[in-house]
Amino acid sequence: MLVFRKPLPNIERPQMPADVVIVGGGPAGMACALRLSQLIDQHNASKPDSPLSKENIYVLEKAREIGQHCLSGALLDPRSMRELLPGFEKEAPLEVAVTKEAVYFFTQSGKFKFPITPPPLRDHGNYVISLNRFVKWLGGKVEETGITIFTGFAGSELLFDGDKGGDRVTGVRTDDKGVDKQNQPKSNFEPGYNLQAKVVILAEGTRGSLTKQLIARFALDQDRNPQTYGQGIKELWEVPAGRIAPGEVIYTMGWPLTTNEYGGAWIYGGKDNVVSLGFVVGLDYPDPRLDPQRVLQEFKKHPFVARLLDGGKMIRYGAKSLPYGGWWSIPPLAGNGWMILGDSAGFLNSQRLKGIHLAIKSGMLAAETAFEALKKDDFSAASLGDFQRRVESSWIKDELWKVRNFHQGFEHGFWRGMINAGLQQFTGGRGLRNRYPSSAGYQHLKKLAELPADGGDETHLLGPAKGDGKLTFDKLTDLYHSGTKHEEDQPAHLVIHDTDVCNTRCIKEFGSPCQNFCPANVYEMVDDATQTNGKRISLNPSNCVHCKTCDIADPYQIITWVPPEGGGGPNYDGM
Amino acid sequence: MKILVCMKQVPQKDAPLKLNDSGAWIREDVSYEVNEPDAFALEEALRQKEKHSGEVVVITAGPARAQQVLREALAKGADRAIHLEDSAFVGLDAANTARAFAAAIKDETFDLIFTGLQSDDYGYAQTGVVLAELLGWPHATIIMQIEKTDAGIRVKRELEAGYFQFVDMPLPALLTIQSGINKLRYATLIGIKQAKSKPLRKVALAEVQSAIGANMQKIERLYIPQKTKNTEFLEGSPAEVAKKLVEKLRNEVHVL
Numbered sequence: 001m002l003v004f005r006k007p008l009p010n011i012e013r014p015q016m017p018a019d020v021v022i023v024g025g026g027p028a029g030m031a032c033a034l035r036l037s038q039l040i041d042q043h044n045a046s047k048p049d050s051p052l053s054k055e056n057i058y059v060l061e062k063a064r065e066i067g068q069h070c071l072s073g074a075l076l077d078p079r080s081m082r083e084l085l086p087g088f089e090k091e092a093p094l095e096v097a098v099t100k101e102a103v104y105f106f107t108q109s110g111k112f113k114f115p116i117t118p119p120p121l122r123d124h125g126n127y128v129i130s131l132n133r134f135v136k137w138l139g140g141k142v143e144e145t146g147i148t149i150f151t152g153f154a155g156s157e158l159l160f161d162g163d164k165g166g167d168r169v170t171g172v173r174t175d176d177k178g179v180d181k182q183n184q185p186k187s188n189f190e191p192g193y194n195l196q197a198k199v200v201i202l203a204e205g206t207r208g209s210l211t212k213q214l215i216a217r218f219a220l221d222q223d224r225n226p227q228t229y230g231q232g233i234k235e236l237w238e239v240p241a242g243r244i245a246p247g248e249v250i251y252t253m254g255w256p257l258t259t260n261e262y263g264g265a266w267i268y269g270g271k272d273n274v275v276s277l278g279f280v281v282g283l284d285y286p287d288p289r290l291d292p293q294r295v296l297q298e299f300k301k302h303p304f305v306a307r308l309l310d311g312g313k314m315i316r317y318g319a320k321s322l323p324y325g326g327w328w329s330i331p332p333l334a335g336n337g338w339m340i341l342g343d344s345a346g347f348l349n350s351q352r353l354k355g356i357h358l359a360i361k362s363g364m365l366a367a368e369t370a371f372e373a374l375k376k377d378d379f380s381a382a383s384l385g386d387f388q389r390r391v392e393s394s395w396i397k398d399e400l401w402k403v404r405n406f407h408q409g410f411e412h413g414f415w416r417g418m419i420n421a422g423l424q425q426f427t428g429g430r431g432l433r434n435r436y437p438s439s440a441g442y443q444h445l446k447k448l449a450e451l452p453a454d455g456g457d458e459t460h461l462l463g464p465a466k467g468d469g470k471l472t473f474d475k476l477t478d479l480y481h482s483g484t485k486h487e488e489d490q491p492a493h494l495v496i497h498d499t500d501v502c503n504t505r506c507i508k509e510f511g512s513p514c515q516n517f518c519p520a521n522v523y524e525m526v527d528d529a530t531q532t533n534g535k536r537i538s539l540n541p542s543n544c545v546h547c548k549t550c551d552i553a554d555p556y557q558i559i560t561w562v563p564p565e566g567g568g569g570p571n572y573d574g575m
Numbered sequence: 576m577k578i579l580v581c582m583k584q585v586p587q588k589d590a591p592l593k594l595n596d597s598g599a600w601i602r603e604d605v606s607y608e609v610n611e612p613d614a615f616a617l618e619e620a621l622r623q624k625e626k627h628s629g630e631v632v633v634i635t636a637g638p639a640r641a642q643q644v645l646r647e648a649l650a651k652g653a654d655r656a657i658h659l660e661d662s663a664f665v666g667l668d669a670a671n672t673a674r675a676f677a678a679a680i681k682d683e684t685f686d687l688i689f690t691g692l693q694s695d696d697y698g699y700a701q702t703g704v705v706l707a708e709l710l711g712w713p714h715a716t717i718i719m720q721i722e723k724t725d726a727g728i729r730v731k732r733e734l735e736a737g738y739f740q741f742v743d744m745p746l747p748a749l750l751t752i753q754s755g756i757n758k759l760r761y762a763t764l765i766g767i768k769q770a771k772s773k774p775l776r777k778v779a780l781a782e783v784q785s786a787i788g789a790n791m792q793k794i795e796r797l798y799i800p801q802k803t804k805n806t807e808f809l810e811g812s813p814a815e816v817a818k819k820l821v822e823k824l825r826n827e828v829h830v831l
Contacts, residue, residue: 014763014764014765016764016765016768065606068606148767148768148771150764150767152762153764174764177761178761186758187758188758188759188760188761190760190761190763193763193764195764315591316591481591483587483589483590483591483606485589571587571589571590571606573590573591573604573605573606574604
């Protein structure tokens with residue numbers, strides 16, 4: 001019997017007052033904390049008689065250490081960092097500046113090089129970084145300011161004024177610690193705190209769990225395009241010297257995907273012969289048997305990639321979802337007592353495949369808003385709504401407006417997407433109309449009955465990868481390299497609202513795609529003779545790498561990802 | 576009771592390790608964590624303090640990053656911390672580490688010193704024992720239980736094959752603590768916040784340099800074992816296979 005995690009009811013919880021609580025210590029949250037501290041320092045220097053305190057500004061981070069759950073390609077566009085910390089290049093852990101770039105279209109064994117690199121993919125002036133190391137460094141900067149970062153603590157629920165009906169966010173409840181598999185307190189039980197905050201800033205990353213609660217409660221997705229997502233699978237490799245120049249950036253389109261799926265690969269040359277490579281698959285593919293981890297393995301078999309990696313060693317693995325939807329999918333950014341930043345809001349340029357610089361900028365703008373609110377002691381929707389105005393008059397909007405219809409163009413296949421992208425390049429992002437609609441990715445999944453039994457053109461993408469142990473890996477081998485670890489004795493944090501759907505409907509209609517889209521083997525259909533279809537859903541929550549794909553891609557939308565006990569999760573050292 | 580807990584920051588158990596240029600140790604850029612038995616030693620000290628009142632002081636030696644271990648300990652309830660801060664401490668052998676600790680605490684008086692049973696990286700299991708010798712104190716190793724008595728303490732030691740030994744000891748004494756002696760607590764938000772204002776004394780290498788001699792133990796070379804795998808299928812009826820398996824285990828693998 002599966003027991004799911006939820007905050008324990010009817011227990012006394014410690015309270016802690018706060019001015020600002022930032023949920024999530026990634027680039028957005030850390031930039032927000034750092035900017036807020038700068039503004040407070042400036043204020044206190046110029047108005048020593050009415051100082052503002054940093055004492056009650058907190059960052060919650062579910063990872064055991066700063067940066068441990070941060071994963072990205074990653075290329076950093078330094079624009080926002082130069083605003084936040086002028087001269088940051090001198091001290092930040094930047095691997096290497098981009099020196100060379102190329103875009104290829106892959107066929108099964110051949111490739112065409114784009115004669116010129118399309119402007120959005122020109123990366124001179126950007127840096128190859130490890131987001132993990134970068135955020136670790138940025139977090140260190142935040143700690144130096146005196147702001148407290150609570151590592152190993154997740155936000156499990158939002159608090160509202162009034163019992164249920166209130167429309168003001170009044171704080172965050174942290175995760176209960178020391179709860180066993182049956183949701184019972186253990187001898188070392190520590191109840192989650194009620195952190196009573198004047199403003200809660202949600203910087204949880206893609207598909208944030210508190211952000212999801214907020215969006216549902218206030219219908220923030222109304223009049224927006226549904227957010228669409230991709231899933232990025234990454235491997236870090238050490239390769240023999242001379243295979244790829246430090247700072248060399250390669251993008252590929254085409255094989256192993258067919259024209260029915262959206263996505264592509266990156267290969268970045270770092271220092272010390274470390275190569276970052278990965279594949280992003282749009283979570284709007286039609287065949288539920290497709291396995292994104294398999295896609296990356298098939299990609300590596302392409303002669304161009306296989307040669308690059310030959311004799312090398314895979315050292316790290318990870319997966320993360322990313323928001324593709326763009327400008328039309330971004331929810332309202334602020335309300336009574338709350339703001340939403342970074343990937344949680346959907347600040348990602350899907351054409352340039354970059355979001356870190358936008359996350360940082362959104363954090364800075366939120367900090368400026370929070371600072372004004374602290375001075376006025378006004379955290380109402382009217383006061384915090386300033387964040388929306390700041391974003392709309394910043395270069396975030398300039399950048400995202402130009403690509404507002406980019407991803408939608410690909411909803412009907414690769415070639416139409418390319419034509420649309422070309423058209424938008426000449427019309428300032430407009431294309432054929434100002435706003436292209438989109439639909440949620442999971443709605444694109446087809447039922448097994450509508451698909452060729454043998455997989456047709458997609459056969460090579462379907463089902464689990466076998467792996468040769470050298471160039472390609474099965475999922476469990478890859479997963480081992482994510483370093484993921486959780487307290488075993490705790491309730492499942494993958495909350496399935498109705499397991500009957502899994503056991504009776506999904507298995508027949510879609511063939512249990514959770515087993516395929518999960519990059520960490522969390523979901524498993526196990527034999528059970530008492531079930532009509534002979535199988536039942538079983539979970540391995542300790543395998544989870546916190547990518548949120550299940551919450552996004554499940555065709556019945558009955559999975560809610562909630563944070564497990566704080567401190568658990570992957571260890572993305574160097575990723 | 577006034578208790579000192581010696582703690583160490585070690586590379587995380589499943590971190591992918593890379594050798595440094597000298598080939599005798601690993602590169603710095605891995606994740607670190609608290610040495611596992613040290614976490615149990617700290618928990619035990621906090622429990623003793625809760626029962627008998629007193630003070631818990633934590634000490635570590637290592638570069639700036641090692642301060643994390645102390646901060647976690649302070650957040651869980653330790654009263655103050657001592658940090659022997661220098662990357663040179665990483666390369667000390669057990670005797671020199673013990674000498675450095677002894678020098679750093681020479682002006683303090685403790686009733687008990689706890690260390691973890693051994694470190695997860697070097698695995699010497701000597702630092703605590705040598706420290707007891709330097710202080711002229713009795714010590715006991717692999718401790719699974721501690722009770723205060725009128726004359727001092729009674730401890731339970733883990734022996735092999737499920738046997739235990741109970742020992743009565745006078746105070747002051749040094750104990751090396753086995754993992755699993757208790758259940759670890761979680762740090763709380765308020766604990767983490769309060770930890771920021773708890774005293775943390777830094778000790779520079781120069782202050783203890785005179786106590787340290789040349790290392791008696793030295794790592795000559797470190798290497799990552801080559802993985803080899805050899806799979807053999809035994810064929811036949813279950814009974815035959817079982818017989819062949821027993822033969823192999825007895826004559827080739829020598830485990831029976």
